[in-house]
Amino acid sequence: MRLSRLSRTVLASLTGVILAVMYLPLAVVFVNSFSTSQSLTWPPPGFTLEWWGRAFRSAGALEAILTSVQIALAATAISLVLGTLISLALQRYRFFGRDAVSLLVILPIALPGIITGIALNNAFRTILGVQLSILTVIVAHATFCIVTVFNNVIARLRRLGTSLEEASADLGAGAWTTFRLVTFPQLRSALLAGGLLAFALSFDEIIVTTFTAGAGVTTLPIFILNNLFRPNQAPVVSVIAVVLVLGSIIPIYFAQRIAGADGMRSRGTER
Amino acid sequence: MTSETSARTHPASAFLHRHVRVRLGLLLSAPLLWLGLVYIAALAALLITAFWTVDTFTGQVRIEWTLDNIVTVISGSLYQAVTLRTVGVAVVVTLIDIAVALPIAFFMAKVASKRWQRILVIAVLMPLWASYLVKAYAWRSVLSQDGIFAWLVEPFGGSTPGYGLHAAVITLAYLWLPYVILPIYAGLERVPDSLLEASGDLGANSWRTFRSVVLPLLWPAILAGSIFSFSLTLGDYITVNIVGGTSQLLGNLVYTNVGAANNLPLASAISLVPIAIIFVYLAAVRRTGALSNL
Numbered sequence: 058m059r060l061s062r063l064s065r066t067v068l069a070s071l072t073g074v075i076l077a078v079m080y081l082p083l084a085v086v087f088v089n090s091f092s093t094s095q096s097l098t099w100p101p102p103g104f105t106l107e108w109w110g111r112a113f114r115s116a117g118a119l120e121a122i123l124t125s126v127q128i129a130l131a132a133t134a135i136s137l138v139l140g141t142l143i144s145l146a147l148q149r150y151r152f153f154g155r156d157a158v159s160l161l162v163i164l165p166i167a168l169p170g171i172i173t174g175i176a177l178n179n180a181f182r183t184i185l186g187v188q189l190s191i192l193t194v195i196v197a198h199a200t201f202c203i204v205t206v207f208n209n210v211i212a213r214l215r216r217l218g219t220s221l222e223e224a225s226a227d228l229g230a231g232a233w234t235t236f237r238l239v240t241f242p243q244l245r246s247a248l249l250a251g252g253l254l255a256f257a258l259s260f261d262e263i264i265v266t267t268f269t270a271g272a273g274v275t276t277l278p279i280f281i282l283n284n285l286f287r288p289n290q291a292p293v294v295s296v297i298a299v300v301l302v303l304g305s306i307i308p309i310y311f312a313q314r315i316a317g318a319d320g321m322r323s324r325g326t327e328r
Numbered sequence: 329m330t331s332e333t334s335a336r337t338h339p340a341s342a343f344l345h346r347h348v349r350v351r352l353g354l355l356l357s358a359p360l361l362w363l364g365l366v367y368i369a370a371l372a373a374l375l376i377t378a379f380w381t382v383d384t385f386t387g388q389v390r391i392e393w394t395l396d397n398i399v400t401v402i403s404g405s406l407y408q409a410v411t412l413r414t415v416g417v418a419v420v421v422t423l424i425d426i427a428v429a430l431p432i433a434f435f436m437a438k439v440a441s442k443r444w445q446r447i448l449v450i451a452v453l454m455p456l457w458a459s460y461l462v463k464a465y466a467w468r469s470v471l472s473q474d475g476i477f478a479w480l481v482e483p484f485g486g487s488t489p490g491y492g493l494h495a496a497v498i499t500l501a502y503l504w505l506p507y508v509i510l511p512i513y514a515g516l517e518r519v520p521d522s523l524l525e526a527s528g529d530l531g532a533n534s535w536r537t538f539r540s541v542v543l544p545l546l547w548p549a550i551l552a553g554s555i556f557s558f559s560l561t562l563g564d565y566i567t568v569n570i571v572g573g574t575s576q577l578l579g580n581l582v583y584t585n586v587g588a589a590n591n592l593p594l595a596s597a598i599s600l601v602p603i604a605i606i607f608v609y610l611a612a613v614r615r616t617g618a619l620s621n622l
Binding site: 138 | 348377428450586
């Protein structure tokens with residue numbers, strides 16, 4: 058678009074200011090992880106590496122990260138399967154109740170976490186009579202992760218059309234072979250993007266987790282919440298946060314590259 | 329002829345090909361069983377609990393049908409005030425997020441070079457990976473009496489808003505901002521550049537083009553983003569605990585009644601309020617096609 062020089066400059070500087078505000082709290086967390094002050098005073102009275110050393114020796118933190126990774130992986134795997142199935146059904150077929158099904162997928166994320174949390178807590182304990190454990194957390198997380206996979210896959214299916222699958226069937230491939238060799242490769246990057254979001258969503262979830270985790274299950278957010286207001290532990294939590302943000306660059310970078318390469322390929326074929 | 333050979337080699341596939349209903353059933357049965365059994369059943373059970381009562385002696389839920397909880401929530405002045413406050417906060421947070429997201433999303437989608445576009449998307453996504461709790465706590469430290477905000481504005485005679493409803497609004501708007509930027513950015517990407525050029529050729533200035541061409545096409549995406557900020561605010565209680573001082577939102581009332589007060593029926597009755605608000609909101613937003621823009 059032919060924007061005037063002035064509007065370009067205004068937009069660019071607004072973008073700069075917004076990003077600065079977005080990163081200000083993260084920068085504060087970063088600096089605090091080196092600060093000698095435990096009560097987060099600004100400017101920091103002095104600098105120390107003590108918290109970094111403590112964080113890496115903290116067995117509780119490492120265990121919590123492992124628990125969170127396990128839960129997020131399991132929840133992501135379930136939501137990948139269910140999300141793909143439901144998006145194939147909604148995109149390829151017209152049937153009675155289709156709108157209701159699409160609302161049903163969105164509902165677990167549209168309704169507040171505390172409602173999902175107490176509803177599942179009540180159902181697990183009083184209706185099903187199940188002990189809360191790591192499994193109940195996985196079931197709860199998978200339920201609200203389905204939507205991220207669903208959104209990515211259905212957007213891809215809309216763009217793909219069915220001609221390649223029809224060609225595959227005409228050439229003698231069975232339904233499973235067609236899915237494995239034709240549909241799945243075209244969905245791969247959408248599945249990756251949806252799966253990554255699902256993983257992130259589950260990894261950071263605190264409210265639903267509070268209500269569905271068994272007594273011995275400490276995910277990373279629960280560990281953080283338990284330690285946030287302990288004076289000796291708050292800087293250690295800052296260290297964990299810094300490590301997580303820096304670590305997240307790697308998956309985001311790869312997701313971007315795959316999405317970028319994918320976008321170019323599809324543009325190449327469309328024109 | 330080819331389909332005959334495949335029918336001979338893949339009888340199951342051929343059967344599926346001829347029976348659309350069976351195919352659909354196979355695709356839908358697992359996800360619908362999961363969502364129906366796990367989620368809808370749980371939700372329905374919770375809603376029914378709102379019509380039960382708690383035994384004052386044992387603290388156990390007693391199955392005795394009553395409208396008392398509903399009446400308490402609808403007519404209690406505390407609940408009315410908190411509902412109004414929560415909806416107000418959710419609306420303000422959503423408006424702030426849309427106002428902030430529009431310029432940055434527009435710059436990303438229509439002004440920045442391909443290279444910068446990719447960098448900016450990463451920059452917007454990265455804060456999502458910092459823990460929600462840590463970000464809320466970071467704002468607690470930013471806004472504290474001897475935090476960086478006070479340090480920055482005090483030379484100019486300003487002061488920190490301190491902990492309270494304002495701090496809660498700022499923090500919630502900050503937390504949900506990436507969720508609002510991303511759908512709006514995706515929506516802008518779908519607006520063809522040629523339309524903007526045509527509008528410019530016909531004599532419209534940037535602002536007129538934005539208002540008459542971009543905004544109407546972008547509505548579904550903006551509303552899709554607003555679903556996140558609105559509904560996430562409606563149920564939040566942790567951020568409010570961390571930076572909100574003594575102010576309470578609906579989420580806090582539900583939480584206290586589940587935990588300390590141990591009154592699940594009343595908590596269920598209170599949670600009917602955000603459920604109803606969100607259903608009305610989703611129904612209103614659905615016509616614009618926003619739900620397929622999430």
